[in-house]
Amino acid sequence: MKPMRTKIFNVVPFLIFSFFANAQATRWDSTYRPASYSLKVAQFKSFPNSCNDYIFLGNSITAGVDWNELLERTNVRNRGISSDITFGVLERLDEVIEGQPAKVFILIGINDISRNIPDSFIVSNYKKIIDRIKAGSPKTSIYMQTLLPVNNEFTQFKNHYNKDAHITYVNTALKQLARDCKVNLIDLNPNFQDANGKLDKKYTEDGLHLNIEGYKLWASILKKGNYLN
Template identity: 35%
Template sequence: MKNDWSNLKKYAIQNEALLDSENSKRIVFIGDSITEFWKNYDIELFKTNFVNRGISGQTTKEILHRFTQDVLNLKPKIVVILAGVNDIAENFGAISNQNIFENIVSMIDMAKSSKIEVILCSILPANKFSWKPKITPAEKIIELNKMLKLYSEVNRITYVDYYNTMIDNEKGLNKKYSDDGVHPNNEGYKIMKPLVIEVISKLL
């Protein structure tokens, strides 16, 4: 991991295969475990134009580092960015919302420079992390989502609000949609799918 701290090798072989195939409607989903695990619940979704490039546990710093290889080089029509919860969990150490925000904006800038349409997703609600019990994430997630939404409005970036659809009355992820309070279960992904598919369809 010292030589590959952002896990570039994870999708290297799959990426090589895609480089040899043209697809004018390719959509790359990039993010952490919430993105990666999606394909376990909806195999069909990621069989055609949709490409899953989630890596469990990753922060925006790691995702940004592999953004060229796992997004830009694949020349997608659209990239769907869902990231930030592991930063708030301090998986890579303490980080401010401003720094998380700047990492995500850097991804957006890179995509726009390559003429790739961007779909920016809100962070899902969470009020606790089982692996970091001392952290209370609810308010920080709310604040960061406000920053992302405002940025999307000012810069005309398509925004998908998972947060307000999936929140419970304790500022956490509704138990109907998650078994651990962080990751969506099958019902959670069923809520997320039509929200993102709707905006993808409009962009295409």
């Protein structure tokens, strides 16, 4: 018979507590998945895979556009799920890897920040994503993309605003991670900033998500950088 403490350990949910200087604890949950998560993952699994695919992997910012239309291609697969976090991407990553895609473009993390997941865990999860893609699909080219700025002059997504220091930390760490892991880094963030470092209003309707002008800018960055070749 197993000791009681072992049985307890096996059923404890993955709830982590992050402690700040003011000695108050902020609770966060790695098991959070958006309501549409299971449905979207099931859809993704039902679609055919190809080693010629370009996978765009992320949250609602990735999910919010038809990438084939935007990039004028036929081999781009949208694997964005609204409200997803890095833990959710790790959970569904096998569906991406099994197709042995040509390229994977990753943009994830702003929802982690909004849900108080520590910056170090976000970066650690990026490292796990990279390692698993390299191990499971070694010919896949990996492109990490820096988190976009937000704009607190809007009101719709208050948990995402005023987190600029976290965004900066994660983006700086991603640049170093790209160097260490020898993967590509696309620095999107500066291109979307206004004079005050916020997400430029001409690229957004809510201070978080992109409008069509924002997606067009993103597409131009990818094309000019020859990341789609």
